[in-house]
Amino acid sequence: MAILDVRNLSVDYLTDDGTALCAVEEVSFRLEEGRSLGIVGESGCGKTTVMMALLRLLPEEGRIVNGQVIFGGRDLLHCSEAEMRKIRWCEISMVFQGAMNALNPVRTVESQIVESLRLHITQDIRVARERTGELLELVGIPAQRGRQYPHQFSGGMRQRAVIAMALACAPSILIADEPTTALDVMIQAQILELLERLQAELALSLIMVTHDLGMVAETCDDVLVMYGGMVAEYANSDAIFNDPQHPYTQRLMEAFPDVEEPGSTLASIPGNPPRLDELPPGCRFEPRCECQWREAFCAQKMPPLVELEPDHCVACHWASRIG
Amino acid sequence: MERGNYVLRKMTFAVITLVAIIVFNFILFRILPGDPVRLIIHSPRMTREAQERIRANFGLDKPVWFDAERLQEGDVLGAFDSQFTAYVRNLAHGDLGISFASRRDVAEVLAERVWRTVVLVLGGDLIAIILGMILGLVAAWRRGTKLDTAVLLGALFSWALPIFFLGIILLILARGHLPVGGMVAPGLKPEEGLAYWLDVGKHLILPTITMAIVYTSEYVLIMRSGVMEVLAEDYILTAKAKGLSTFRILRDHALKNAALPMVTMIALTFGYTIGGAIQVETVFSWPGIGRLMYEAVQKRDYPVLQGAFLLLAVSVIVANLLADLLYSVLDPRVKAE
Amino acid sequence: MNALKQFIRKPMGVVGAVMLLVVVVVAVCAPWLAPYDPQERVQVTPDDILAPPDAEHLLGRDDAGKDVLSQLIYGARVSLIVGFTASFMSMFIGTTVGLVAGYYGGRVGNTLMRLVDFLMVIPDLPLMLVIIAVMGRGLLNIILVIGLLGWTYTARLVRSQVLSIKERQFVLRAQAIGAGGGRIILRHILPQVLPLIIAQAVLDISVSILAESSLAFLGLGDPTLISWGMMLNFAFERAISRQAWWFLLPPGFAIVLISLALVLIGNTLDEIVNPRLRTHHLFDPRRMVALVTGTPPQSEAKVAAKAR
Numbered sequence: 001m002a003i004l005d006v007r008n009l010s011v012d013y014l015t016d017d018g019t020a021l022c023a024v025e026e027v028s029f030r031l032e033e034g035r036s037l038g039i040v041g042e043s044g045c046g047k048t049t050v051m052m053a054l055l056r057l058l059p060e061e062g063r064i065v066n067g068q069v070i071f072g073g074r075d076l077l078h079c080s081e082a083e084m085r086k087i088r089w090c091e092i093s094m095v096f097q098g099a100m101n102a103l104n105p106v107r108t109v110e111s112q113i114v115e116s117l118r119l120h121i122t123q124d125i126r127v128a129r130e131r132t133g134e135l136l137e138l139v140g141i142p143a144q145r146g147r148q149y150p151h152q153f154s155g156g157m158r159q160r161a162v163i164a165m166a167l168a169c170a171p172s173i174l175i176a177d178e179p180t181t182a183l184d185v186m187i188q189a190q191i192l193e194l195l196e197r198l199q200a201e202l203a204l205s206l207i208m209v210t211h212d213l214g215m216v217a218e219t220c221d222d223v224l225v226m227y228g229g230m231v232a233e234y235a236n237s238d239a240i241f242n243d244p245q246h247p248y249t250q251r252l253m254e255a256f257p258d259v260e261e262p263g264s265t266l267a268s269i270p271g272n273p274p275r276l277d278e279l280p281p282g283c284r285f286e287p288r289c290e291c292q293w294r295e296a297f298c299a300q301k302m303p304p305l306v307e308l309e310p311d312h313c314v315a316c317h318w319a320s321r322i323g
Numbered sequence: 324m325e326r327g328n329y330v331l332r333k334m335t336f337a338v339i340t341l342v343a344i345i346v347f348n349f350i351l352f353r354i355l356p357g358d359p360v361r362l363i364i365h366s367p368r369m370t371r372e373a374q375e376r377i378r379a380n381f382g383l384d385k386p387v388w389f390d391a392e393r394l395q396e397g398d399v400l401g402a403f404d405s406q407f408t409a410y411v412r413n414l415a416h417g418d419l420g421i422s423f424a425s426r427r428d429v430a431e432v433l434a435e436r437v438w439r440t441v442v443l444v445l446g447g448d449l450i451a452i453i454l455g456m457i458l459g460l461v462a463a464w465r466r467g468t469k470l471d472t473a474v475l476l477g478a479l480f481s482w483a484l485p486i487f488f489l490g491i492i493l494l495i496l497a498r499g500h501l502p503v504g505g506m507v508a509p510g511l512k513p514e515e516g517l518a519y520w521l522d523v524g525k526h527l528i529l530p531t532i533t534m535a536i537v538y539t540s541e542y543v544l545i546m547r548s549g550v551m552e553v554l555a556e557d558y559i560l561t562a563k564a565k566g567l568s569t570f571r572i573l574r575d576h577a578l579k580n581a582a583l584p585m586v587t588m589i590a591l592t593f594g595y596t597i598g599g600a601i602q603v604e605t606v607f608s609w610p611g612i613g614r615l616m617y618e619a620v621q622k623r624d625y626p627v628l629q630g631a632f633l634l635l636a637v638s639v640i641v642a643n644l645l646a647d648l649l650y651s652v653l654d655p656r657v658k659a660e
Numbered sequence: 661m662n663a664l665k666q667f668i669r670k671p672m673g674v675v676g677a678v679m680l681l682v683v684v685v686v687a688v689c690a691p692w693l694a695p696y697d698p699q700e701r702v703q704v705t706p707d708d709i710l711a712p713p714d715a716e717h718l719l720g721r722d723d724a725g726k727d728v729l730s731q732l733i734y735g736a737r738v739s740l741i742v743g744f745t746a747s748f749m750s751m752f753i754g755t756t757v758g759l760v761a762g763y764y765g766g767r768v769g770n771t772l773m774r775l776v777d778f779l780m781v782i783p784d785l786p787l788m789l790v791i792i793a794v795m796g797r798g799l800l801n802i803i804l805v806i807g808l809l810g811w812t813y814t815a816r817l818v819r820s821q822v823l824s825i826k827e828r829q830f831v832l833r834a835q836a837i838g839a840g841g842g843r844i845i846l847r848h849i850l851p852q853v854l855p856l857i858i859a860q861a862v863l864d865i866s867v868s869i870l871a872e873s874s875l876a877f878l879g880l881g882d883p884t885l886i887s888w889g890m891m892l893n894f895a896f897e898r899a900i901s902r903q904a905w906w907f908l909l910p911p912g913f914a915i916v917l918i919s920l921a922l923v924l925i926g927n928t929l930d931e932i933v934n935p936r937l938r939t940h941h942l943f944d945p946r947r948m949v950a951l952v953t954g955t956p957p958q959s960e961a962k963v964a965a966k967a968r
Binding site for chain 3: 012056058059060061062063064065077078081
């Protein structure tokens with residue numbers, strides 16, 4: 001059962017002189033209940049934009065110009081702002097990139113978690129405080145430290161506190177945007193472990209946005225690969241890692257260092273991601289594609305997202321023809 | 324204990340600044356060319372006895388700082404029997420000298436007028452702080468709209484106005500409707516109780532409005548840019564993602580964070596506030612310390628000038644110290660550097 | 661230049677620049693523009709004192725019977741001279757102190773900043789008042805007093821900017837190849853700080869002009885020169901009771917004109933230099949979704965259809 005169904009989501013950004021840059025185009029995916037979806041891609045490929053659009057938290061220049069976000073039987077894009085406020089945090093919550101700064105530095109950690117509880121769950125301060133203590137313990141922070149201020153927490157602790165805060169209202173979906181960037185490896189492992197545990201304990205559906213394939217391999221059931229604002233490939237984790245169809249995905253897998261062959265050279269993908277103001281009419285990966293079957297046709301016509309096998313979609317002319 | 328260190332540092336600094344001001348005051352009035360006391364002494368109209376008396380009073384027969392010879396002889400106490408020590412000693416006793424113009428104790432004159440300036444400054448500043456913070460917050464929140472532009476232009480315009488000229492304009496406009504000069508209508512005495520104080524209040528209206536307008540503009544500009552920075556922070560986005568309404572975000576997250584740097588800025592601009600008081604008191608003939616300085620300048624009443632300057636400087640130092648202390652209480656991030 | 665193009669796009673800045681230009685032109689062309697020479701002695705009859713405007717004296721006459729308009733025109737000179745000179749002095753001192761304190765840090769930096777803190781605490785106008793009262797009135801004294809007291813804010817600003825630039829790559833690289841402190845400051849750090857300094861300088865000029873006019877109004881201006889502040893000093897004492905607005909108001913508005921011009925320019929420059937690129941999060945959220953919401957959303961219709 002899909003708990004979240006995103007169809008044809010398109011987001012533009014308006015520039016100073018009024019022109020619209022297409023940041024995300026026709027992105028579709030589903031989040032199955034209880035499973036975790038990893039969204040991968042280079043910086044700037046639009047993955048964070050998609051997440052922000054889901055909760056309608058885009059910056060001032062963002063415009064959602066197309067699509068549907070179906071959650072709980074209704075389209076979130078057509079809800080009023082007041083309805084969205086009830087859904088935010090309570091049903092869908094988010095841990096932003098750079099979560100260290102997500103906490104207000106002049107308020108105690110506890111007060112900020114209590115705030116979300118009192119907004120959505122209960123007015124009673126005592127109950128809220130108790131629950132906050134439980135939440136902090138859940139993520140491995142001693143409850144009494146809640147009364148401290150964010151600057152008194154280490155980076156890893158702050159990350160965990162933000163996760164605790166995100167789970168305060170027992171949402172059905174948690175979106176984690178780069179939950180481990182800027183943390184050292186040990187803490188990264190801890191956070192990932194924590195997320196996995198929480199997912200199991202709380203029957204959480206998780207969306208993880210990251211550029212770290214290792215993390216995706218370890219924790220995600222399904223993977224959405226994005227490139228240039230569009231979906232390149234969308235399949236379950238096994239399929240993506242063992243049978244990637246899109247040339248970009250294939251290169252990503254190659255670029256990933258193999259522990260079993262430490263001496264091999266790291267492959268990288270030459271070239272740069274497409275500029276939003278210079279988008280080609282056809283496949284956006286084409287300029288960097290080294291696929292031997294590449295044709296002029298690729299650059300002219302946009303490859304549609306085709307379902308090759310059940311639960312394995314690719315947007316590539318070559319892949320969909322061969323497969 | 325981190326805060327304790329901070330407090331100690333700030334108080335030490337205040338004391339050092341105080342000492343430096345005292346020394347500076349002394350230098351300015353005794354040593355610089357145009358030393359007023361000497362000018363008086365050498366005036367041909369002075370009788371011999373009067374000259375001797377003043378000389379003795381001001382200790383002009385003694386060395387300025389200390390006597391090097393006596394120091395070498397080991398006579399430490401004697402060595403420091405100087406003009407400077409006499410000055411400091413007098414200061415410690417609250418003796419700020421005698422006014423040339425009125426022949427009264429400077430300290431007495433100052434004490435008499437101080438509350439009038441305090442009332443004016445506090446009243447105007449308080450209104451300005453409240454108005455400034457509200458307008459600044461709203462302007463920043465509604466950034467880019469016509470309201471924001473209007474507030475910004477209004478603030479820039481008021482800021483560009485010379486304070487005394489604003490006073491003059493208000494004076495012209497309010498003529499006939501509100502009292503425009505002095506503290507109280509001639510004839511009313513303090514003994515008459517309420518009638519007296521009400522009239523004082525009426526006279527206070529225009530000067531206070533003038534102060535309030537000017538300082539509001541300053542605080543609006545500061546608050547507006549402060550709030551704009553705060554509203555771009557990640558924790559505001561988080562608050563939004565939590566589902567908080569705009570009003571609650573402004574109240575519970577933005578306000579306190581933006582108010583903190585305001586505390587520091589209000590303290591920093593307090594010197595400017597005092598300068599404004601001088602201008603306003605002059606325009607409206609409000610008999611406070613500011614007006615006193617203006618009159619003292621005209622009459623070349625140097626002891627009064629010196630005393631008033633010391634008083635004002637000390638007030639600003641104390642105000643800054645209080646603001647620092649307040650800041651340390653409000654901001655949990657304050658630690659010893 | 662990029663900055664120039666940005667500046668032209670902002671109406672506030674352009675208006676300010678035009679206003680400033682007007683004042684500068686008036687000041688420079690004073691001898692040709694002013695109908696009378698304000699320094700010239702005139703024979704006046706009692707009727708001429710505070711005479712209202714007429715054909716020969718467009719702004720009437722002052723308390724000494726002299727033409728107000730001419731004084732107004734010449735007054736621009738003092739304001740501009742004091743404003744620019746005093747400001748140049750304070751910007752120079754402030755920038756130097758800020759650069760040194762920021763770059764070298766340590767004891768030198770700390771001592772300098774203590775000095776800055778000390779000067780900042782002392783109230784400006786009372787101090788200027790007292791110094792001029794003791795040292796005498798005169799253009800040079802006024803410029804010195806304003807310039808020597810106004811540098812502290814700039815010093816702080818520059819220092820904090822230098823501190824953040826100091827750790828950047830290009831500085832570290834220059835140090836690595838052995839470039840000396842002075843060279844690094846001048847060639848690498850100063851260009852980065854310059855835009856900020858210029859924006860600040862413009863605002864500083866307006867502060868200097870306001871300071872001069874306040875001092876002049878309080879009776880401490882240079883008695884040999886005409887300045888707008890001094891005109892207001894005379895007007896306030898003598899023209900108010902006679903309601904001679906033509907003498908009382910124009911100098912004040914002239915000060916407002918130049919001061920506002922500089923403030924508008926300075927504020928615009930500040931917006932360009934400090935663009936605050938991060939727009940804030942509390943804008944009107946209704947703009948975000950550009951979808952048409954008139955018809956019932958497709959999804960609900962589909963779900964309803966499926967349920968049947």
